[in-house]
Amino acid sequence: MAHFDQPTLITIPAKPEYVSVVRLVVAAFADLLDYDGDAVEDIKLAVSEACTNAILQLHKQAPPEKHVLTMSAYTKDEHMLIDIIYFVGEEADAEFASRQLQERDLGMSILVSMMDKVEIARANSDGVIIRLTKNIPAQHPE
Amino acid sequence: MDLKIESKEVEGVGVIVLEGEVDVYTAPKLKSRLIDIVDEGKFNIIIDLQKVEFMDSSGLGVLVGGLKRVKSHQGSILLVCTQENILKIFRITGLVKVFPIFSSEEEAIKSIQGS
Numbered sequence: 001m002a003h004f005d006q007p008t009l010i011t012i013p014a015k016p017e018y019v020s021v022v023r024l025v026v027a028a029f030a031d032l033l034d035y036d037g038d039a040v041e042d043i044k045l046a047v048s049e050a051c052t053n054a055i056l057q058l059h060k061q062a063p064p065e066k067h068v069l070t071m072s073a074y075t076k077d078e079h080m081l082i083d084i085i086y087f088v089g090e091e092a093d094a095e096f097a098s099r100q101l102q103e104r105d106l107g108m109s110i111l112v113s114m115m116d117k118v119e120i121a122r123a124n125s126d127g128v129i130i131r132l133t134k135n136i137p138a139q140h141p142e
Numbered sequence: 143m144d145l146k147i148e149s150k151e152v153e154g155v156g157v158i159v160l161e162g163e164v165d166v167y168t169a170p171k172l173k174s175r176l177i178d179i180v181d182e183g184k185f186n187i188i189i190d191l192q193k194v195e196f197m198d199s200s201g202l203g204v205l206v207g208g209l210k211r212v213k214s215h216q217g218s219i220l221l222v223c224t225q226e227n228i229l230k231i232f233r234i235t236g237l238v239k240v241f242p243i244f245s246s247e248e249e250a251i252k253s254i255q256g257s
Contacts, residue, residue, distance in 0.1 A: 023196070038227070041227045044196065045196075049198055053164065054199065102198060106206075109234055109235045113234045
């Protein structure tokens with residue numbers, strides 16, 4: 001199995017028109033691993049939902065100069081991890097991100113169905129991380 | 143990729159044909175077009191998703207909103223979709239029970255005319 005411990009990063013303005021750029025990057029990264037086409041589509045969908053959630057929170061809670069988000073994709077053991085990281089300013093409210101995701105119940109249903117694990121946590125004092133984990137399929141011996 | 147939206151009338155039924163990606167950026171365009179069509183007095187609407195390459199919950203939310211709007215006029219929204227990656231999100235969210243889904247525009251039109 002290929003390992004990509006060093007993160008692939010992209011930072012975008014927190015604007016709806018940039019979400020498709022993140023989808024392209026994460027799909028390219030997932031292609032490097034052993035996912036089939038359906039799994040890559042699932043990952044794109046989950047990342048789209050997470051970025052949408054981040055953008056909505058930033059526009060509700062953060063001053064305009066904080067309206068950026070970073071996607072970091074890497075592997076750890078047998079998993080692909082994708083972090084969506086953004087800074088709300090002052091005291092980050094990770095619970096707000098969770099509540100908003102619950103309220104966007106269609107988005108939450110999709111997110112948890114597409115990934116093996118979804119976690120939302122605070123990063124430092126003013127940041128939020130939405131961490132998506134997808135198991136990497138085991139390679140069959142030749 | 144952007145979203146192309148074509149609307150037409152087939153045998154008195156409003157048909158919206160989508161091509162491209164429906165996400166948080168493009169969903170408002172679809173919402174706006176749906177509102178326009180309902181305002182024109184068309185309450186039975188077919189939305190053709192055959193050329194949609196990607197859709198997330200932003201698109202689903204617009205479809206649900208559109209359905210509420212036409213149902214207040216005793217109308218309906220029927221979908222045309224055979225693509226597994228799009229059908230999957232309707233199954234996951236339970237919306238397969240909310241939207242009738244057909245494999246062609248012709249079948250959807252027949253269903254409206256027969257109801």
